[in-house]
Amino acid sequence: MNFDFSDEQKQMRDAARKFLTEKCPPKAVREVLDGKAPYDKELWKGLAEMGFLGVAIPEQFGGAGAGHLELCVIAEEMGRANAPVPFSSTVYLAAEALLLAGSDAQKQKWLPKIASGEAIGTLALFEGKGNPSPKAIKLQASGGTLNGVKKPVPDGAIADFAIVAARTGSTGRDSDISLFLVDLKAGGIEAKPLTSIDPTRGQAELTFTKAKAEPLGAAGEGWSILTQVLDRAAVLLAFEQVGGSDRALEMGRDYALDRIAFGRPIGSFQAVKHMLADMYVSATLARSNCYYGAWALSTNASELPEAAAAARISATQAFQHCSKNNIQVHGGMGFTWEFDCHMYYRRANATALTLGSLSYWEDQLIDRMRKKNAA
Amino acid sequence: MNFDDTPQEAAFRTEAKAWIQANAPKQYEEELRKSSLGRTVLKGANILEVAKAWQKKKADAGWACLHWPKEYGGRGASPIERVIWQQEEGPFGKLSGMFIIGHGMCGPTMMAYAGEEQKRKYLPPLASGEKIWCQLFSEPAGGSDVAGLRTRAEKKGDDWIINGQKIWTSGAHYSDYGILLTRTDPNVPKHKGLTMFFLDMKSPGVEVRPIKQASGQSDFNEVYFTDVKIPDSQRLGAVNDGWNVSLTTLMNERMSIGAGVSTGFPELFEFCNSLMLEDGPAIEDRSVRSRLANYAVKASGLRYTSMRAISALSKGERPGPENSIGKLVAGSMVQEVAMYALDLQGAAGVLSGPEDAEVAGKFQAMLLRAPGTRVEGGTDEIMRNIIAERVLGLPGDIRVDKDVPFNQIPTKGRT
Ligand SMILES: Cc1cc2nc3c(=O)[nH]c(=O)nc-3n(C[C@H](O)[C@H](O)[C@H](O)COP(=O)(O)OP(=O)(O)OC[C@H]3O[C@@H](n4cnc5c(N)ncnc54)[C@H](O)[C@@H]3O)c2cc1C
Numbered sequence: 001m002n003f004d005f006s007d008e009q010k011q012m013r014d015a016a017r018k019f020l021t022e023k024c025p026p027k028a029v030r031e032v033l034d035g036k037a038p039y040d041k042e043l044w045k046g047l048a049e050m051g052f053l054g055v056a057i058p059e060q061f062g063g064a065g066a067g068h069l070e071l072c073v074i075a076e077e078m079g080r081a082n083a084p085v086p087f088s089s090t091v092y093l094a095a096e097a098l099l100l101a102g103s104d105a106q107k108q109k110w111l112p113k114i115a116s117g118e119a120i121g122t123l124a125l126f127e128g129k130g131n132p133s134p135k136a137i138k139l140q141a142s143g144g145t146l147n148g149v150k151k152p153v154p155d156g157a158i159a160d161f162a163i164v165a166a167r168t169g170s171t172g173r174d175s176d177i178s179l180f181l182v183d184l185k186a187g188g189i190e191a192k193p194l195t196s197i198d199p200t201r202g203q204a205e206l207t208f209t210k211a212k213a214e215p216l217g218a219a220g221e222g223w224s225i226l227t228q229v230l231d232r233a234a235v236l237l238a239f240e241q242v243g244g245s246d247r248a249l250e251m252g253r254d255y256a257l258d259r260i261a262f263g264r265p266i267g268s269f270q271a272v273k274h275m276l277a278d279m280y281v282s283a284t285l286a287r288s289n290c291y292y293g294a295w296a297l298s299t300n301a302s303e304l305p306e307a308a309a310a311a312r313i314s315a316t317q318a319f320q321h322c323s324k325n326n327i328q329v330h331g332g333m334g335f336t337w338e339f340d341c342h343m344y345y346r347r348a349n350a351t352a353l354t355l356g357s358l359s360y361w362e363d364q365l366i367d368r369m370r371k372k373n374a375a
Numbered sequence: 376m377n378f379d380d381t382p383q384e385a386a387f388r389t390e391a392k393a394w395i396q397a398n399a400p401k402q403y404e405e406e407l408r409k410s411s412l413g414r415t416v417l418k419g420a421n422i423l424e425v426a427k428a429w430q431k432k433k434a435d436a437g438w439a440c441l442h443w444p445k446e447y448g449g450r451g452a453s454p455i456e457r458v459i460w461q462q463e464e465g466p467f468g469k470l471s472g473m474f475i476i477g478h479g480m481c482g483p484t485m486m487a488y489a490g491e492e493q494k495r496k497y498l499p500p501l502a503s504g505e506k507i508w509c510q511l512f513s514e515p516a517g518g519s520d521v522a523g524l525r526t527r528a529e530k531k532g533d534d535w536i537i538n539g540q541k542i543w544t545s546g547a548h549y550s551d552y553g554i555l556l557t558r559t560d561p562n563v564p565k566h567k568g569l570t571m572f573f574l575d576m577k578s579p580g581v582e583v584r585p586i587k588q589a590s591g592q593s594d595f596n597e598v599y600f601t602d603v604k605i606p607d608s609q610r611l612g613a614v615n616d617g618w619n620v621s622l623t624t625l626m627n628e629r630m631s632i633g634a635g636v637s638t639g640f641p642e643l644f645e646f647c648n649s650l651m652l653e654d655g656p657a658i659e660d661r662s663v664r665s666r667l668a669n670y671a672v673k674a675s676g677l678r679y680t681s682m683r684a685i686s687a688l689s690k691g692e693r694p695g696p697e698n699s700i701g702k703l704v705a706g707s708m709v710q711e712v713a714m715y716a717l718d719l720q721g722a723a724g725v726l727s728g729p730e731d732a733e734v735a736g737k738f739q740a741m742l743l744r745a746p747g748t749r750v751e752g753g754t755d756e757i758m759r760n761i762i763a764e765r766v767l768g769l770p771g772d773i774r775v776d777k778d779v780p781f782n783q784i785p786t787k788g789r790t
Contacts (some may be wrong), residue, residue, distance in 0.1 A: 001378050003686040253767050268770035273763035280762055285676025290677045295376045314672040361669035
């Protein structure tokens with residue numbers, strides 16, 4: 001047993017951290033936060049040059065072919081830096097869906113573009129409020145075209161293509177759902193940016209009117225593929241959340257050492273110390289659950305569904321816990337626009353919702369544990 | 376990152392499995408499987424005897440205290456092998472409870488500070504469970520503030536004469552030996568005047584009085600010392616360096632307690648899986664599922680945190696203060712889990728008789744034992760201090776008595 005990343009993987013993490021510290025300082029995040037740009041194009045280009053976008057994409061499709069453990073360490077750094085780029089939608093959702101279910105031609109067309117930074121991808125799943133469910137999908141596919149509305153679609157307004165979940169049957173079963181690949185730059189699609197609690201990761205409404213679409217994976221297999229994509233993305237996003245938790249904890253710790261009140265650093269007051277200790281505890285539990293998720297993801301183990309749900313819940317809780325208490329440690333300063341605390345608070349609460357809410361994953365976890373128990 | 380056994384580990388597992396299969400006291404397996412924190416009863420058998428017999432059998436075949444050196448009764452095994460053993464030992468591992476303090480804390484302290492001859496004499500019977508050890512640190516005047524202790528040791532010729540009182544000493548009533556922290560110089564600040572010894576609990580002048588606990592059981596004791604004689608050769612570490620010696624003990628305590636403490640989650644999950652509520656199975660209730668999921672990720676988080684610690688250990692890293700997390704999280708979790716399991720039982724949750732209560736009163740017993748778990752081996756607050764100060768690097772608490780000679784420190788809450 002070796003329950004840790006390898007030295008090479010840790011080196012990759014260091015390289016990613018160094019790169020992001022330099023190219024993605026809080027100032028850069030603020031450009032996007034303040035609405036000056038929909039995402040950081042320079043950073044996106046740099047990430048491609050570093051080989052980070054295609055790290056888990058096989059070499060034959062233009063990637064580095066390293067693997068998912070490597071992608072996990074990069075994801076952690078993306079979260080730590082709060083990077084304002086469409087990384088999660090393109091790399092965790094679109095690329096994973098292509099890898100899992102794409103035809104050779106589809107992979108050949110899109111994966112190299114993802115790796116090189118030329119194409120931004122996303123997953124168009126939700127249609128208004130609610131959690132992932134086949135029943136909630138109304139968007140219709142017929143005769144190779146799609147009709148309907150998807151929202152919120154992460155990075156939908158800047159994406160070049162989308163994997164779209166559509167209804168192709170009316171039996172009332174999961175097999176009514178199929179996936180389609182849509183070139184968003186072709187006709188029939190209107191993309192409208194939406195405001196959200198975290199402007200550093202855009203959300204959009206996509207309206208499909210007789211939009212041309214090609215099937216992704218077998219007809220009727222959509223829901224089963226989606227479930228796998230969501231599980232894989234859950235692990236990867238959990239690493240971002242852990243990166244964010246760690247950074248929030250670090251910010252809180254540094255401020256507690258620096259700020260003096262009543263003649264002492266506030267970090268010497270037990271109420272503050274214990275709050276920071278609890279942040280450490282939740283971040284550590286999440287990290288450990290994520291490591292297990294990383295192992296399951298990289299080996300495609302049968303434990304993946306359960307491990308993914310556990311990583312997702314734990315990391316969601318940790319990021320919310322650490323980012324909210326980081327503001328508390330900072331006092332009034334923490335509530336100002338000038339301080340960076342709110343960027344992590346926003347990101348924590350936005351990522352908590354993007355793949356289905358906490359309660360959805362809680363439900364999933366217990367279902368999966370029950371199945372395992374019964375087996 | 377992988378969970379696969381190396382060929383060497385796989386061979387060890389096969390060997391361990393086969394030996395356990397052939398030798399474990401199978402007649403108690405079911406009862407042990409069902410037992411939980413606060414309730415381990417073996418019908419018609421004395422658990423102390425069963426535990427000692429199992430430990431002795433393990434020792435004779437080379438399966439006791441796996442990570443200790445062979446010459447001290449262990450096997451010189453790797454940390455991973457120790458974990459593999461625990462996995463394979465399963466419910467029979469619950470029989471090791473009364474040896475935890477000896478194996479986890481006293482043994483390592485002896486190994487670090489006793490003379491070679493003493494180690495060869497005392498450690499093997501400790502490993503084999505023939506002799507049980509206890510830890511005599513806490514006193515009415517010093518629990519969290521261990522260094523506030525008052526038990527005196529005075530040098531007379533080649534001996535030390537001990538007078539004073541210890542409290543909360545687990546297992547003192549069946550222990551053969553103990554490690555003892557005493558004050559040898561009250562004229563210097565409290566941390567600087569302590570000295571550590573080990574002693575024979577049957578020494579004249581040692582009196583053990585069991586304390587009845589909140590749980591109703593009696594696992595810990597008061598221990599009185601009246602002119603108890605300890606030869607200087609049983610001193611551990613230098614005179615007045617007892618604080619540093621005790622830190623070795625406490626660090627090992629955290630490691631062994633943190634790794635072994637139960638969270639109550641598997642019990643709760645099993646319970647919810649079979650429990651029927653008014654409107655259907657508990658496991659299908661939304662709020663139950665949410666609670667369960669929250670506990671599940673804490674329990675798995677702890678499990679994988681300790682696996683990460685073991686991986687680090689096996690690469691030669693030392694157990695650090697971050698291991699305080701295990702006891703901190705599991706301690707309050709087991710308490711919450713017990714309360715929740717009773718809540719699910721409604722009015723009948725109050726009943727604790729094995730015949731009337733669900734799952735033989737397991738959660739009721741857990742509820743009543745849990746408060747102790749959050750106190751023993753360092754309270755939640757002390758654990759948080761350790762994480763904040765020693766992991767996160769925050770300032771230490773203000774210690775007004777730090778530089779004051781011990782005999783000038785105020786002793787009452789109000790001064
Ligand atoms: C079941 C059980 C078994 C035990 N077994 C042993 C044993 O075998 N050997 C042994 O030596 N001892 C043993 N103990 C004693 C145990 O180590 C102490 O009880 C424990 O360290 C707390 O000390 P105390 O009881 O004096 O409480 P106190 O130190 O008086 O604490 C009272 C309260 O004050 C809080 N507090 C104290 N100091 C601080 C601080 N600096 N910051 C914040 N809060 C603080 C505590 O957290 C607690 O809430 C056992 C205790 C229990 C419950």
